[in-house]
Amino acid sequence: MPVATTPPPATPAAPPPHKWSRRHLLGLDGLTAGEVRALLRAAAAYVPVATSTQTDTQELAGRTVATLFFEDSTRTRTSFTLAARRLGAGVVDLSSGASSVNKGESLLDTARTVEAMGVSGIVVRAKQAGAAELIARGVSCAVVNAGDGKHEHPTQGLLDLLTLAEAHGRQDALDLSGLTLVIVGDVVSSRVARSAIAGARLLGARVVCVGPPALAPASLAALGCEVSGDLDAVLPIADAVMMLRVQFERHEGSESLRSPSVPSPREFRTLFGLTRERADRMKPGAVVMHPGPMNRGLEIDGEVADGPRSVIRTQVSRGVAVRMAALRLCIG
Ligand code: CP
Numbered sequence: 001m002p003v004a005t006t007p008p009p010a011t012p013a014a015p016p017p018h019k020w021s022r023r024h025l026l027g028l029d030g031l032t033a034g035e036v037r038a039l040l041r042a043a044a045a046y047v048p049v050a051t052s053t054q055t056d057t058q059e060l061a062g063r064t065v066a067t068l069f070f071e072d073s074t075r076t077r078t079s080f081t082l083a084a085r086r087l088g089a090g091v092v093d094l095s096s097g098a099s100s101v102n103k104g105e106s107l108l109d110t111a112r113t114v115e116a117m118g119v120s121g122i123v124v125r126a127k128q129a130g131a132a133e134l135i136a137r138g139v140s141c142a143v144v145n146a147g148d149g150k151h152e153h154p155t156q157g158l159l160d161l162l163t164l165a166e167a168h169g170r171q172d173a174l175d176l177s178g179l180t181l182v183i184v185g186d187v188v189s190s191r192v193a194r195s196a197i198a199g200a201r202l203l204g205a206r207v208v209c210v211g212p213p214a215l216a217p218a219s220l221a222a223l224g225c226e227v228s229g230d231l232d233a234v235l236p237i238a239d240a241v242m243m244l245r246v247q248f249e250r251h252e253g254s255e256s257l258r259s260p261s262v263p264s265p266r267e268f269r270t271l272f273g274l275t276r277e278r279a280d281r282m283k284p285g286a287v288v289m290h291p292g293p294m295n296r297g298l299e300i301d302g303e304v305a306d307g308p309r310s311v312i313r314t315q316v317s318r319g320v321a322v323r324m325a326a327l328r329l330c331i332g
Contacts, residue, residue, distance in 0.1 A: 005208055005226035005234075020329045024136045024143045027152035029198040029223075036202050037174045040162055042325035043318065044171055049086055050321035059328055061088035063120040068111060069095050069146070070126045075292055075316055076146045076155070080123045083323035089331075092119065111135040111143075121331040124148075129191075142330035144323075150191055155326050156291055157195025159318040161203060163311050164240050166318075167287045177204035180237050183225070184209075184272055185244035185299050187216045189251070192291040193244060197223045210234050211272055214262045215246075231272050235281055242289040243274050243300045269298055279304045287311045 020038040028036060049055050065084040069077050077093075084091045094114065101110055111122055121142040124132050129149035136143040147153040165171045168179055181200050187193045187209045197220075200207050207225040209216045220227050228234050235241070246268065263271060279288060279301075288300075288309045296302045305312055 005228045023330060024132075024145075025154050025326050025330055026132050026136060026143065026145045027198070028154045028157045028195045028202070029152065031198075031202065033202040036158070036161070036199055039158055039322070039325050039329060040165070040174050042329055043158065043162055043322040046086075046321040046324040046328075047318070050083070050324055051317055056086045056088060058088035060084065060120070060331060063088075063331060064090040064092060064118065065121045065123060065327060065331070066092045066094060066114045066119040067123045067146070068099075068107075068114065068125070069093075070101060070107065070124075070131075071147065073125055073146070075319055076125065076153075079316075079319040080144075080146060080155075080323045080327075082320050083327055086320070087324055087328060089120070089327070107131055108135055108138045111139055115139045115141050121327060123327075142327075144326050144330055147191055150189055150194075152195045152198075153191040153291075154195050154199075155319070155322050156192050157199040158326070159315055159322040160192070160196050160242065160289060160291070161199045162318045162322060163289065163315045164200070164205075164287070165203075166314070167311050168239060168285070175204055176200060179204075179239040180206045180208060181240050181242060182208045182210060182234050182238040183242045183244065184231060184274065185211050185215060185268075186246045187211055187220060187244060189215070189247040190244050193242075194223065196242065197225050201225070208234050208237075212263055212268070231278070232281075235278060236283065238282060238286050240287045240289055241274060241282065242291070243294075244291070245293060245295055246299055265298055273298065274300045274304050276301055276303050276307070279307060279309055282309065289315060291315065 020035055067080050081091050123144045123146050124135055125146040126148050129151035131148045132143055132145035145154055165174055183193050197207050201224040208228055209220050209225050210228045210231045218227050290312050294300055
């Protein structure tokens with residue numbers, strides 16, 4: 001079905017596939033399709049270990065991973081800790097509330113201090129876009145980006161790709177050609193969307209971002225996606241709909257959703273919320289995704305989040321496997 005969207009620019013030919021040989025995982029943009037597949041293949045192999053409470057490997061035995069979280073997290077932080085432990089590594093946790101960052105120490109000095117104590121890898125989440133790359137330039141150990149401002153969240157992107165591939169029986173080929181991923185809502189604030197767009201495009205999917213112009217501006221097409229303001233027109237072509245949290249905290253001023261350029265929460269839900277009625281109009285086999293945390297009743301209804309199309313809990317589960325793969329490939 002033709003859908004009026006802002007088209008992306010032509011994408012260059014993909015470079016040849018190759019194995020993972022990088023020290024750091026800072027983003028999916030800039031990786032090759034071969035590198036993304038190498039990470040996903042490793043993650044798929046870890047799924048049985050990641051989803052068991054009774055098994056682990058000793059592949060990183062004797063190593064220590066530091067998780068530096070300077071911004072709140074439930075899923076990412078917990079799953080990196082579980083992933084490191086299931087690889088046999090030790091874990092040290094540091095949060096902004098309990099570190100000398102509160103006394104004015106820079107993120108880089110904090111990372112270097114932790115590295116000097118003998119860690120093999122640093123997992124970092126920070127409010128500042130580019131923080132993980134800055135740290136990677138200043139330390140010798142591996143650095144994995146656990147979310148940097150509005151920039152990227154590469155392990156979230158990978159778990160989204162793995163979930164999407166599994167949902168459509170593509171987990172062996174890891175080729176998403178012919179599938180359409182629709183990303184809805186506060187795309188402009190979303191590091192999750194940036195990583196998902198980059199990864200999905202590398203694996204051959206069509207990506208359409210949907211939202212009001214203030215949250216899904218036409219300029220997003222530069223990322224390689226299409227852009228639409230009409231969810232109801234796009235829904236029938238979706239093989240997966242990824243709803244994004246409206247990130248009130250990232251808009252300038254806490255009242256930004258009430259600014260003239262952005263719909264009110266009620267209008268947002270009316271135009272862009274994934275209600276039961278909208279979910280019922282999706283294609284057979286199409287799935288519903290959400291990176292979490294969710295604003296139930298705003299961007300997604302509870303009965304859709306918990307309904308038969310939802311793969312949200314699979315996303316969470318695959319997060320452990322993906323983070324095992326990221327740690328193993330970067331540190332090991
Ligand atoms: N999806 C995600 O990054 O969730 P957390 O903020 O809970 O880690």
